[in-house]
Amino acid sequence: MITHEDTIIQNVFKQLNGLEKIDIYDILLKIETMLRDFKSPIQYEDIKKHIENTSINNVSAVDSFGYCYLHDHCQHIKIYKIKTLLPDFFCGEHMYFITPWQLKLMNYTKENLRMTFAESHLEAIVFDFLKKHPPKSKNPVTGRLRFLELLDQIDPY
Structure with a gap:
């Protein structure tokens, strides 16, 4: 017989399905x-x-037509999204990133990721990943960027 508490636990685990244990x-x-x-x-x-x-603290005004907010992060990179008055389908999704060693916001593109991670201990892993996957590819189960999931598995030092 499943108790009420067990049912609640099952519902919580449905929400956590596909996440790494460390994220949980x-x-x-x-x-x-x-x-x-x-x-x-x-x-x-x-x-x-x-x-x-508390999530308002992660939002910064870009200009009078939009704002920037933290979308996701790991120990190696932070991904920001820009939200403007224009609809996303009109001009696409604007994503930017920074790393601990490069604090300038850069477009989240394959070329910029390669340039940023060149000559770092992550260079080979990042280059190999970007050969096989576009940077904006997402895990269908978690909805998280696969690039961040990959970097989460790597020791920062």
Whole structure:
């Protein structure tokens, strides 16, 4: 007989399907840390407001016509997206990146990734990946960029 608690756990694991264990541990740590700030019983709307308020810190104005926000990151690279008043289908998805050793925002293109990672300990891995996959290819299960999933598996030093 499956208990109510087991059903909740199954529903949570549906949301985590396809993620790496280390990413799940990070999520669990974030949840555990957030629980200290909320009263029992937990109210979803309170948590939603908290997350929305803290995610505002990852948004910066680009000009009067758009803003830049952190899309995803790992220890080697941070990916930003630019949102403008123009629809995405009109001018495409604007993605940029920075690395710990190169802090200038650069277009998220194959050429710029090759140039940035050239002469680093990741050069061979990045070049091999980019020969086989476009940089914007996503894992169909997790929806995350495959390039970031690859870099997450590599020790930063």
